[in-house]
Amino acid sequence: MNNIYGDGSLQNTTICFSGAASSKPFQVLGTNRITGFDFLEKTQCVPLHFYNKNGDKQANITAWGLAQFRTRYGDAGISGEDIFHYAYAVLHDPHYRAAYAQNLKQDFPRLPFYPDFAAWAAAGRQLLALHLNYETAAPYPLxxxxxxxxxxxxxxxxxxxxxxxxxxxxxxxxxxxxxxxxxxxxxxxxxxxxxxxxxxxxxxxxxxxxxxxxxxxxxxxxxxxxxxxxxxxxxxxxxxxxxxxxxxxxxxxxxx
Known part of the structure; x- marks a missing residue:
């Protein structure tokens, strides 16, 4: 967590998801606050950025990973943040969860290459904004x-x-x-x-x-x-x- 939020005062966003051998269905939730191991179930966190020991912000994607997406979709403008949002959308896809249900119980999630990367990245951005800002969402007319x-x-x-x-x-x-x-x-x-x-x-x-x-x-x-x-x-x-x-x-x- 020190690498993600420093002393707790640094800004970051993480995708949290249930870890291996979880007993509940696979779940995922974005947050911008420090979380515990039982935030979901055996929670694992993937941050948008990380901070080195000097407090400098670093992109949390390897050059290799970035190249895979840019090559696959033929778009040199794809950023690490785009991939972060794309991942959030894919992890919410009920068909992905069903197809890889056993894998998700045993291993770290793997990202498939879906058609229309931009659409999935845009949907992930929308989902993340909803979940991070739930306290300021317009109240439903109950x-x-x-x-x-x-x-x-x-x-x-x-x-x-x-x-x-x-x-x-x-x-x-x-x-x-x-x-x-x-x-x-x-x-x-x-x-x-x-x-x-x-x-x-x-x-x-x-x-x-x-x-x-x-x-x-x-x-x-x-x-x-x-x-x-x-x-x-x-x-x-x-x-x-x-x-x-x-x-x-x-x-x-x-x-x-």
Whole structure:
């Protein structure tokens, strides 16, 4: 991580993906922050740049790798950043994931040469921008519905994909979540369900921590979480629009 972010203050972007022997389906997510080994599952990171010991930014692609793409597509203007975005798009291709499912569980991903490099690179750039800027995405127009609790209001944070709703508490639900939003998944869960899991109240097992540091209450963050869910809903829907378009032109799709 020192080579990617220095002391944490240097700017960079990484493509993170699940590592070898992962038990969940292959997943990938771009980030511009330091991540841990369990950010996804046995997370591996490929940065856009790296920094040497003097803090100088270096391109994270070999001359050999750059030459392969330029020669293959007959375009001397292809840059390392273009290839980075191309890789992000290919790793989101559901047909690529299906065709190489066993390989992705055992080895580092390999990049095939798809037709229309520019289109895939452009789609990868769009996906990466969506995922890096999820907190500032326009909120999806969800409806906040007031409920009549039968007793004291308790946090629930339960998803109901069938009804397109999320129960936040006994007194409030979000409705109008489109089916496409649930389809954007990281591992076994949708991005929306991942958010819900992170904000649930949990009682610490350790008695000392439970007695002195168990201060988190969902009620203090309910409004912010509802806003975040609306933004993640937008990101999820737009991600699937791009992914579906990629799948339709993938050379690995059945019958292609």
């Amino acid at each position: 409806a906040a519905v007031a409920l009549a609790p039968k007793g004291p209001v308790k946090p629930r944070l339960k998803a109901n994909p069938t009804e397109g709703s999320i129960l936040l508490t006994d007194a409030q639900a979000l409705t109008g979540i489109p089916a496409a939003a649930w389809r954007y998944r990281l591992g076994n869960r949708s991005a929306l369900e991942w958010v819900l899991d992170q904000y649930k109240e949990r009682t610490p097992k350790d008695p000392t921590i439970r007695a002195h540091f168990d201060t988190y209450r969902f009620a203090d963050h309910a409004e912010a979480v509802a806003d975040l869910l609306a933004r993640v809903c937008t990101v999820s829907v737009e991600t699937m629009q791009i992914v579906d378009a990629l799948a339709a032109q993938s050379p690995l799709r059945p019958g292609a």
